Amino acid sequence: MLRELLVLSHLRWNFVWQRPQHVISRLASGYDRVWFVEEPQVDDELTSPRLRVEEQHPVTRVWLDLPTTHGGEGFDRRVSAQYRIELAQLVGQDVETAWIYTPMAIEIARGLQPTTLVYDVMDDLASFRFAAPELVLRQRQMLREANLVFTGGRSLHRSVTESRRHSTYCFPSGVDRGHYLPARDRRRTRTRHPSRPVAGYVGVIDERIDLELVAALARSAPDWDIRMVGPVVKIDPSLLPTAPNLEYPGPQEYADLPDVMGGFDVALMPFALNAATRSISPTKTLEYLAAGLPVVSTRVPDVVDGYTGVVDLRDDGEGFAAACRSARDTADDGWLRDIDALLHDREWDTIAAEMAALVDRASQGTAGEETA
Numbered sequence: 186m187l188r189e190l191l192v193l194s195h196l197r198w199n200f201v202w203q204r205p206q207h208v209i210s211r212l213a214s215g216y217d218r219v220w221f222v223e224e225p226q227v228d229d230e231l232t233s234p235r236l237r238v239e240e241q242h243p244v245t246r247v248w249l250d251l252p253t254t255h256g257g258e259g260f261d262r263r264v265s266a267q268y269r270i271e272l273a274q275l276v277g278q279d280v281e282t283a284w285i286y287t288p289m290a291i292e293i294a295r296g297l298q299p300t301t302l303v304y305d306v307m308d309d310l311a312s313f314r315f316a317a318p319e320l321v322l323r324q325r326q327m328l329r330e331a332n333l334v335f336t337g338g339r340s341l342h343r344s345v346t347e348s349r350r351h352s353t354y355c356f357p358s359g360v361d362r363g364h365y366l367p368a369r370d371r372r373r374t375r376t377r378h379p380s381r382p383v384a385g386y387v388g389v390i391d392e393r394i395d396l397e398l399v400a401a402l403a404r405s406a407p408d409w410d411i412r413m414v415g416p417v418v419k420i421d422p423s424l425l426p427t428a429p430n431l432e433y434p435g436p437q438e439y440a441d442l443p444d445v446m447g448g449f450d451v452a453l454m455p456f457a458l459n460a461a462t463r464s465i466s467p468t469k470t471l472e473y474l475a476a477g478l479p480v481v482s483t484r485v486p487d488v489v490d491g492y493t494g495v496v497d498l499r500d501d502g503e504g505f506a507a508a509c510r511s512a513r514d515t516a517d518d519g520w521l522r523d524i525d526a527l528l529h530d531r532e533w534d535t536i537a538a539e540m541a542a543l544v545d546r547a548s549q550g551t552a553g554e555e556t557a
Contacts, residue, residue, distance in 0.1 A: 187217040187218060188215070188216045188217045188218075188281050189216060189217060189218050189219075189220065189276065189279070189280050189281055189282075190209075190212065190213070190215075190216040190218070190219045190220070190280075190281065190282045190283075190284060191219075191220045191222065191272075191276060191280045191282070191283045191284070191294075191297065191299065192205065192209055192219065192220065192221045192222060192244070192283075192284045192285075192286070193222045193260070193283065193284070193285050193286065193287065193290035193293055193294060194221065194222065194223055194224075194286040194287065194290075195224055195259070195260075195286055195287040195289070195310065196223075196286065197223050197224075197246075197248075198221050198223065198241060198244060198246050199241065199246075200416075201388065201389055201415065201416065201436065201439075202439035203307075203468060204305070204307045204337060204358055204468060205221075205286055205305075205307070206439075207358075207359070207361070207468075207533045207537075208305070208533070208536070208537050208540065209221065209244060209284070210243055210244075211533060211534060211537035211538075212284075212537055212540070212541055213243035213244065214243070215541055216281075216282075218245065219243060219244045219245065220244070220245050220247055220272075220275075220276055221241075221244040221245065221246050221247065222247045222248070222268070222272065222290075222293070223246060223247065223248040224248065224259050224260060224264075225248060225249040225250065225251045225259075225264055226248060226249070226250055226251070227250075227251050227252075227253055227255075228250040228251065228252065229252075229253055231250055231251065231252040232252055232254075233252060234249050234250065234251050234252070234255060234267050234271075235249070235250045236248075236249055236250075236271040236275065237249070237250055238275070247272070247275065249264065249267060249268060249271065251264070259287075259289055259317060260287065260289040260290045260292075260293065261289070261317065262292070265289075265290070265292040265293050266292075268293045269292070269293055269296035269297070272293065272296075272297060273296065273297070276297065278296075278297055278298055280297050280298075280299045280300070281299065281300050281301065281548065282299055282300065282301045282302075282303060282544060282548070283297060283299035283301070283302050283303065284303045284305060285302070285303065285304045285305065285327060285331070286305055286307060287310060288304070288310070288320060288323035288324045288326065288327040289317060289319075289320060289323055291323050291326055291327050291330070295330075300548055301332050301333070301544060301547050301548045302330060302331045302332050302333075303331060303332065303333045303334075303335065303544060303547075304327045304328065304331040304333070304334045304335070305334075305335045305337070306334065306335065306336045306337060306341055306345055307337040307341075308337065308341075308464070308465065309341065309344065309460075309461075309463065309464040309465075310324075312460040312461050312463065312464070325348065328345065328348050328349040329349070331352075332352065332547045333352050333353075333354070333543055333544060333547045334349060334352065334353040334354070335353075335354050335355075335356050335540060336353065336354070336355050336356065337356065337357060337358055337466050338355070338357050338358070338464065338465065338466025338487045339355060339357065339466070339486075339487055339490055339491070340463065340464040340465075340466070340486050340487050340490075341355075341464045341466070342355040344464060352547065354540075354543060356536050356539070356540060357466050357487070357491070357531075358466055358467070358468040358471065359468075359471065359531045359532055359533040359535070359536045360468075360471035360472055360474075360475050360528060360531055360532065360533065361475075361532065361533050361534075362475045362525075362528050362532060364439075364442075364443060364475075365442070365443050365446065365472055365475035365476040365477075366443070366475065366476075367443040367444070367447065368442075368443040368444070368446040368447035368475075368476035368477060368478070369447070369476065369477035369521070370447070371443075371444065371447025371448065372447055372449075372450075372476075372477050372478070375447075375448070375450070381408070381409070381410055382408070382409045382410070382450045382451075382509070382513060383409065383410045383411075383412055383448060383449050383450050383451075384402070384406070384409055384410070384411055384412070384449065384450065384451045384452075384453050384481075384505075384509045385411075385412040385413075385414060385445070385446070385448070385449035385451075385452060385453060386412070386413050386414060386415070386452070386453040386454070386455060387414045387415060387437070387442060387445060387446065387452075387469060387472075387473075388414075388415045388467075388469050389415050389416055389418050390413060390415050390416065390417045390418065390420070390425070390433075391417070391418045391419045391420055392419055392420060392457070392459070392461055393456055393457060393459070393461045393462050393465065394413075394455060394456065394457060395455050395456060395457040395458075395483065396424065396425065396426055397426075397502075398455045398457075398483070398501060398502050398505065399411065399413065399426055399431070399455050399502070400426035400428065400431075400502065401501060401502020401503060401505075402453075402455070402502040402505045402506055402509075403426065403428035403430050403431040403502075404428065404502065405502050405503045405505070405506035405507075406430070406505075406506040406509060406510075407429075407430060409430060409506075409509060410430050410431075410432060411428075411430055411431045411432065411453075412432045412434065412448075412449070413425075413431070413432065413433050413434075414433075414434050414435070414436075414437055414445055415435075415436055415437070416435065416436040417433070442472070443476060446472075446473065446476040446478060447476065449476075449478055450478075450509075450513050451478060451479050451480075451481060451508075451509045451512050451513060452469075452473035452476070452478040452479070452480045452481070453480075453481055453482075453505070454467055454469065454470065454473075454480060454481070454482035454483065454485070454488065454496075455482075455483060455505065456482070456483050456485050457483070458483060458484065458485070462485055463486065464486075464487075465485060465487065466487040466491075467482075467485065467487075467488065470482070470488060470491075470492060470496065471528060471531055474495070474524045474527070474528060475524075475528055477521055477524070479497065479512035479513070479515040479520075480492075480495075480496045480497065481496070481497045481498075481499055481505050481508040481509060481512060482496050482497070482498055482499070483498070483499065483500065484498050484500065495524075495527065497511075497512055
């Protein structure tokens, strides 16, 4: 029998390279086939739903194209019913492992009756803008029914273990350190040939970004370029602050991020402190550090808990500007050695291997009761 892994995700495989892509690409070698099932897309030219399948190594992407008249959104009940029909024919009902990133997909997972159900809680999705009203209920159901629960950070873990303690494990996001090392060489070149300094952000630009802080930073550091790299999602682009020294280069491929970060002098995490950021554990913290960049951040709880003394924590645009000026010369050889020691045990390879071992134990009925 083929070993099959079915992943149900609210994020698309070919979107920003985040936790699902890092984890699943590493788990894929342990399975004969990996199905990565995404939320539906609307196609104005369709009159009935159509299942789309695309090979994108190491996964097979699957999604529904829906006509505008269908009325479905995300993995809602009507869409989930359609997915169950289509996936039963495509995948069958002998899936070994179902790996869930959004609790809205629980009905699809139930219909396929996997041997092992894994819920990887990467965000508090119910707190995000435009979240489905039934997300909280689906979250409770997932926490009750999953064989294994993983959480993407300490704050999330504390929240999850209020409802479930058994077979629940905290795996904060990691880093592929080798991927980002080339950024250090480019930074050294910039140091030898000084130019106008750059403070940069890489990631999704959405309701989690403090746009007023970004605007204040641009005003407070007119001698710096502020570069906000990434797709704009769930906010009106016309609301983005503008300034002569403020740039929005748009989304970049994961393969290009070392070169992008190599063009920075300081890395930014200008997160708003709101419900959507209360439980985030930003993957980019480690990625910035692996690129050899000093980091300035607002006081996101998981960043405060895990990186005080490593990341410069500031509260407003003026504080960010001051931190950028003082941090520019931080990344000397001694600092980099300390950073590399910090990153050593936080590689995605290690995290994925530990997850895989727990999944194997759960499939054999030997998962423990830990909440580490």
